[in-house]
Amino acid sequence: MSRDDKGSNTAVRAVVIDKREAIHRAAVKVFAGKGYFNSKVADIAAEAGIADGTVYLYFKSKDEILHSIFDRAMAEFIAEGRREMAKISCPEAKLRRIAELHLEKLGADRDLAIVFQVELRGSTKFMQEFSAAGFAEYLDIICKTIAEGQETGAFRKDVKPVVCSKILYGALDEMVTNWILSKKSYPLAPMAGEVLKIFFGGMLQK
Structure with missing residues (x-):
């Protein structure tokens, strides 16, 4: 694997971690504010500033x-x-x-x-x-x-x-x-x- 490939993989992992972290933070805020059962994935996505579909790339x-x-x-x-x-x-x-x-x-x-x-x-x-x-x-x-x-x-x-x-x-x-x-x-x-x-x-x- 070349240095460029390693650098690219590291960057991808960083993006994944950042997105998961953003979703975590948003979910905690939404669940605490609206209650888990009243919250929707769309609410979490909006709080995180991402598209609804992006959430499903990280969580089922x-x-x-x-x-x-x-x-x-x-x-x-x-x-x-x-x-x-x-x-x-x-x-x-x-x-x-x-x-x-x-x-x-x-x-x-x-x-x-x-x-x-x-x-x-x-x-x-x-x-x-x-x-x-x-x-x-x-x-x-x-x-x-x-x-x-x-x-x-x-x-x-x-x-x-x-x-x-x-x-x-x-x-x-x-x-x-x-x-x-x-x-x-x-x-x-x-x-x-x-x-x-x-x-x-x-x-x-x-």
């Missing part, structure tokens, strides 16, 4: 766009979470960073938070599909961190890591939902400290 359907939004966001979050965990040795500090990242990420993008908290939960079918995807990996990270803390003696051993991981996720999840629905404007990230204050109160060895 509106469902696939929603899946892609979830998959990409979870992959990015999990990758960043693992990088952060690698820098920390203390299980308690690891859980604290996980909670902070959870609220920081969604707190920085209200539209994405709405899609995650509301639109992805619009049907049992969606919930089952997404629960089997990156969500399970995310819970596993929390679960293993809790188990690690039990092994080191930082956390109580008479609690189940699987249950605790769901409790922590559920509390953070509720903070995001309340933030979306609240008529008050306030930063979401600091709520991680409030959640962990209660969570650790029942987890740490006395």
Whole structure:
């Protein structure tokens, strides 16, 4: 393959990535504003500034766009979470960073938070599909961190890591939902400290 061919292929990949990114951004905004079921591919195309047919060059359907939004966001979050965990040795500090990242990420993008908290939960079918995807990996990270803390003696051993991981996720999840629905404007990230204050109160060895 010549240098010109390699350069051409690189340029094509860049265009594909840019178009997919534009469609992702547009879809998040449209889904958050109109609701997933009330949105049309034409709405996404208009928001992205492209023709309707162009969307179908990258995604087969509106469902696939929603899946892609979830998959990409979870992959990015999990990758960043693992990088952060690698820098920390203390299980308690690891859980604290996980909670902070959870609220920081969604707190920085209200539209994405709405899609995650509301639109992805619009049907049992969606919930089952997404629960089997990156969500399970995310819970596993929390679960293993809790188990690690039990092994080191930082956390109580008479609690189940699987249950605790769901409790922590559920509390953070509720903070995001309340933030979306609240008529008050306030930063979401600091709520991680409030959640962990209660969570650790029942987890740490006395």
